[in-house]
Amino acid sequence: MDKEDARFQKLEQLHERRKQVVRLHRAGHGVMAIIALTGLSYPAVRRAIDLYESGGVAALKPTRRGRSAGQGRSLRPEQEQAIRRTICEKRPEQLKMEFALWTRAAVMQLIEQQCGIKLSVRAVGNYLARWGFTPQKPIKRAYEQRPEAVQQWLEQECPAIEKRAQAEGGEIHWGDETALVNTDVRGRSDSPRGHTPVTMAVGGTRQKLSMISTVTNRGRANWMIIEGSFNHExxxxxxxxxVEDGKRAGRKVFLILDNLGVHHCKPVKAWIAEHKADIEVFFLPSYSPELNPDERLNADLKHAIGTKVPVRTKAKLHAAASEHMTFIEAYPERVLSYFQDPLVKYAA
Structure with a gap:
């Protein structure tokens, strides 16, 4: 008869089998008789009896198999911590590495450079999973952006604007401009594998509009579509x-914009100075569009326009944009959802 291999039994099952062996042993059965009665191998029976005789019934409970947590790892805890910190704080090109993103291959090279340990791609993947790292789509950030300016905006400048707006009964508006074209087709289209789908060609009827808009963390949206060129006028x-809308609501406008050149031109500065009792303008850190909640409205609008059949005339493009913006304006909860993006939640 084939003997039962205790190595492949569950811990609870092994514990019961050992207690069975001990009961038979205490009843006066010999080792070979116990083997015949239980179907266990000689080492398993002998092991159970030895454990019982050396430590009693409590010693029969099997210990967890396999390696303990951390056993057999190539990296020491302090090395793991250093690698994690480097991945979080640096980009590969800052370390003169030939990688744009922190892939497993890039991390493998980083470990070899900093720790002198060569790991397989699979082992690096195991480390990343153990650290709680997952593959994610990175945020685009301009090289010219100054992290210290962003930190100052988040910790000092923006809170100060919020405090003033609250004290003066004002309302903070986040503003931005965007361009709309009728050839911008977005999203995905199902197609047989290996056959890339083709969108409808618009040909030479490319049409373009501009739009300026603002959003508030109270769910309000203001917008204006511009058919000509966007300028200071x-x-x-x-x-x-x-400002007129703010007066009707009895609120001063605190407007936050990016650093587009027209925002800083002399005519605009002069007009703002003349109306400083009704409106004040503040500026985001340079090259930091991800900090502006109004960028989410722009993305919403472009996605809505881009998923429809491309229109051929500027009038139809204008009508499609106006229709979607009117829809957004009528649903404050949609505007409020823009402020739930982790990068702009500070403005909520």
Whole structure:
């Protein structure tokens, strides 16, 4: 008869089998008789009896098999901590590595450079999973962005604007401009594997519009679609409408913009100075569009336009954009959802 291999039994099952062996042993059965009765191998029976005689019934409970946590790892805890910190704080090119992103191959090279230990790609993947790292789509950030300026904005400048707006009964508006074109087709289309789908060609009827808008963390959206070129005159026109809207609500406008050149031109500065009792303008850190909640409105609009059949005329593009913006304006909860993005939640 084939003997039962205790190595492949569950711990609970092995514990019961050992207690069975001990009961038979205490009843006066010999080792070979116990083997015949239980079907266990000689080492398993002998092991159970030896454990019982040396430590009693408590010694029969099997210990967990396999390696203990951390046993057999190539990296020491302090080396793991250093690698994790480097991945979180640096990009590969900052370390003169030929990688754009922290892939397993890049981390493998980093470990070899910093620790002198060569691991397989699979082992590196195991380390990353153990550290809680997952593959994610990176955020695009300009090389020119100054981290210290962003930190100062988040910790000092923006809280100060919020404090002033609250004290003066004002409302903070986050503003931005965007361009709309009728050839911008977005999303994915199902197609047989190996056959890339083709979108409808618009040919020479490419049409373009501009839009300036603002959003608030109270769910309000203001917008103006511009058919011609966007310049200081159109910006002042929008600012004037924003101020009139603020007066009707009895609130001063605290407007936060990016550093587009037209925002800093002399005519705009002069107009703002004349209306400083009704509106004040502040500027985000340079090259930091990810900090602006209004960028989420722009993405919402472009996705809505890009998933429809491309229109051939500027009038239809204008109508499609106006329709979606009117929809956004009527649903404050949609505007509020823009502020739930982790990168702009500070403005909520």
């Amino acid at each position: 159109r910006l002042i026109e929008f600012l004037r409408a924003l």
